[in-house]
Amino acid sequence: MTARRAAAAAVATIAALAVPSCGSRQDPGPLPTAVPTAVASTATQAACPDPGVVIRIGDVDAAMGLRALTVSMTNCGDRPYQANGYPAVRVLGDDHKPLDVRVAPGTSDITVDPALTAAPRPVTLQPGGTATAVVMWRNLVTDSTVVATTGTYLEIAPTTGAPAQTVTPKGGIDLGNTGKLGVGPWTAASQSEPAQS
Incomplete structure (x- = not known):
């Protein structure tokens, strides 16, 4: 293996380790679409004044x-x-x-x-x-x-x-x-x- 190919292989390996694949333990999965309860409650209160x-x-x-x-x-x-x-x-x-x-x-x-x-x-x-x-x-x-x-x-x-x-x-x-x-x-x-x- 030439030095150029060895360097390219090393870069590919580092990139693969830095970006977790879909489904791995480090993958956060899809972002939540529901508003957290505390935020929703605050928004409701703000929309209903005294x-x-x-x-x-x-x-x-x-x-x-x-x-x-x-x-x-x-x-x-x-x-x-x-x-x-x-x-x-x-x-x-x-x-x-x-x-x-x-x-x-x-x-x-x-x-x-x-x-x-x-x-x-x-x-x-x-x-x-x-x-x-x-x-x-x-x-x-x-x-x-x-x-x-x-x-x-x-x-x-x-x-x-x-x-x-x-x-x-x-x-x-x-x-x-x-x-x-x-x-x-x-x-x-x-x-x-x-x-x-």
Whole structure:
């Protein structure tokens, strides 16, 4: 055997030892595809904020200056969640600071729509169950000397004192210079309704 062939054979032997063959004891086998239990549990908790519900919104429905926004609250926990009354809502600016906006439950001077003026009733959400409420306002400018208000975000909690979640309505909250919006009560939603985005 020539020196060149001997060197080539030695390199091949070293390479074979360094890379284990499939099925050998050193072969780690296929990579696991399942998420470890601890990671999965953490991801589930992160997707279900306190107090066990997730809040989403639909698109703003605009007609002749009247704006309506559907808010949904889904029980993402593993036990029933009791809702009674109105969501607690604050309008935030670009800097996430509250704007000077009066938020009132069932404000009839905005509209006489039944969704806004209905009386609140207790709602029990089973895991996966959803309740909805409506937020309404008017985009009116009644005084040209008053700066119009436009909110960028809504901070919404299931009720006063509960942890809030921040959502971003498409197009913002264009209140003109009315400085107010009305909030309807939580009502049970049909399980067949499409989820809000």
